[in-house]
Amino acid sequence: MNRSGGESAVNIVTPATSRSDRGITPEPPTREQAEEAVRTLLRWAGDDPDREGLRDTPSRVARSFKEFFVGYAVDPFALLERTFEETDGYDEIVLLRDIRLESTCEHHMAPIIGRAHVAYLPYRRVVGISKLARVVDAYAKRLQIQEKLTAQIANTIHEVLEPRGVAVVIEAAHQCMTTRGVHKPGVTMVTSRMLGAFRDNAATRRELLAMIGNRGATIQSE
């Protein structure tokens, strides 16, 4: 049965989940090797890793990386396993709007800061709303490009919940563009991934976009 889009449904191909999507990464280096790499980068920056102020920096950076990249240790699919079926037939849009997004650009390892909006059209069951935000974090807390991040979140919800539609919109500022390189402060990148009814039905998509509203201006002040 086709749950994803009604009469005009086209079959949206969601790419197979890769090992890294599931949070499985190759053999990591030791803590000592990671700290030595930071010392090398400190020297590359032009400073002396042995001076007092920098002595503990390799250890701090190693710890910080565990926070910035905690998503590699999370299986986003498992986050959505628990669902609730007593919804009295609720089948309208569920939208989690303005989820704070903190990610890292995979090209420059610079912060990507913004907001994610995640919506789905339930089919028979709903998921705890915090889990949608957890899925965002599970993928955001990795090295990313925004397009892939957007697609991974949508594809995961689509694959696990099998809802009638999924929509993910991300608006974010890339510090690799604002503080270096082309230096364009205030620029935000907007991406969306629409699946099922959000992709096939223009009215459903319009309703969603109206619910999200124009929130771009709020990102720039962050």
Ligand SMILES: Nc1nc2c(ncn2[C@@H]2O[C@H](COP(=O)(O)OP(=O)(O)OP(=O)(O)O)[C@@H](O)[C@H]2O)c(=O)[nH]1
């Ligand atoms: N499509 C996409 N591009 C991104 C994202 N984050 C950063 N980039 C871009 O990735 C590109 C990498 O381009 P390169 O020419 O390889 O790197 P670069 O010499 O540092 O480029 P500049 O940033 O232009 O100085 C840059 O244009 C970045 O703006 C993202 O999430 N999606």
Ligand SMILES: [Zn+2]
């Ligand atoms: Zn970048």
